[in-house]
Amino acid sequence: MSDSSPTVPHEGGFRPDLDISTERGGPHYAEFSEQVRTLMDKARFACPTDELAVEAIAVLSELNAKLDAHLVDEWTTPAGTRVDLPARGNLTLPPYEIEEATPEGVLATVWFRPYHLGGNGVTHGGQVAVAFDDLGGMASLVAVNGVCRTAYLKVNYRSLTPLNTRLTIRTWVERREGRKLFVAGTLHDGDRLCADIESLFIELRPGQA
Numbered sequence: 548m549s550d551s552s553p554t555v556p557h558e559g560g561f562r563p564d565l566d567i568s569t570e571r572g573g574p575h576y577a578e579f580s581e582q583v584r585t586l587m588d589k590a591r592f593a594c595p596t597d598e599l600a601v602e603a604i605a606v607l608s609e610l611n612a613k614l615d616a617h618l619v620d621e622w623t624t625p626a627g628t629r630v631d632l633p634a635r636g637n638l639t640l641p642p643y644e645i646e647e648a649t650p651e652g653v654l655a656t657v658w659f660r661p662y663h664l665g666g667n668g669v670t671h672g673g674q675v676a677v678a679f680d681d682l683g684g685m686a687s688l689v690a691v692n693g694v695c696r697t698a699y700l701k702v703n704y705r706s707l708t709p710l711n712t713r714l715t716i717r718t719w720v721e722r723r724e725g726r727k728l729f730v731a732g733t734l735h736d737g738d739r740l741c742a743d744i745e746s747l748f749i750e751l752r753p754g755q756a
């Protein structure tokens with residue numbers, strides 16, 4: 548949250564000791580998160596009457612005002628740190644579940660929801676890149692036990708990526724040259740390759756943003 552960040556002690560772009568949690572946000576945070584994703588799905592496909600739009604504006608404005616009183620900084624928000632939830636509870640990421648994360652690589656199940664629609668019933672290419680960026684970053688992080696940033700990410704879209712389907716995504720460090728980690732990855736629908744990546748992640752120096 549930009550207006551609170553100046554007051555937050557900051558060691559660089561990331562904190563090496565970022566807290567993770569399964570409890571932050573309380574026992575209903577998972578359902579809260581799911582309802583927000585469902586709202587996004589509905590918003591993507593709904594064509595409300597003007598009356599319903601006005602009603603929705605009132606409900607959402609009231610809710611947003613209530614949430615305003617409970618905003619925290621990025622280091623303590625449940626979104627991104629709730630490791631028990633899909634994509635660590637980060638609503639901006641396509642939901643995924645980690646099957647395995649070792650220095651040899653990351654294996655996860657990812658699924659794209661209705662709100663990830665690109666066109667003609669399939670997933671937006673940018674959303675595929677988001678999944679690869681996060682999980683490529685995770686493969687780098689686990690391989691070097693330190694935070695990395697994406698320098699480049701090339702996605703080869705080999706075939707259409709379906710929505711609402713559990714897909715297999717893999718990322719791994721193929722080669723390391725000092726702080727440079729060349730990360731490869733694949734996204735499969737069953738046996739069919741949907742996309743693969745060629746990417747470079749750079750291990751951050753201590754305190755580097």
Ligand SMILES: CCCCCCCC(=O)SCCNC(=O)CCNC(=O)[C@H](O)C(C)(C)COP(=O)(O)OP(=O)(O)OC[C@H]1O[C@@H](n2cnc3c(N)ncnc32)[C@H](O)[C@@H]1OP(=O)(O)O
Nearest residue numbers: 680681682684685688695696697698699727747749751756
């Ligand atoms: C689990 C949680 C995972 C979350 C993952 C999320 C990942 C992200 O989304 S990060 C956000 C997107 N990325 C960014 O915003 C990065 C913006 N860029 C930067 O901050 C910097 O350019 C950064 C950090 C990538 C590199 O800067 P810096 O640390 O100063 O390294 P620098 O000295 O320039 O380069 C190091 C080496 O990498 C090479 N390099 C850097 N960028 C590139 C590039 N784009 N292409 C090719 N080579 C590159 C350099 O040539 C150099 O090579 P060598 O050592 O052989 O001379």
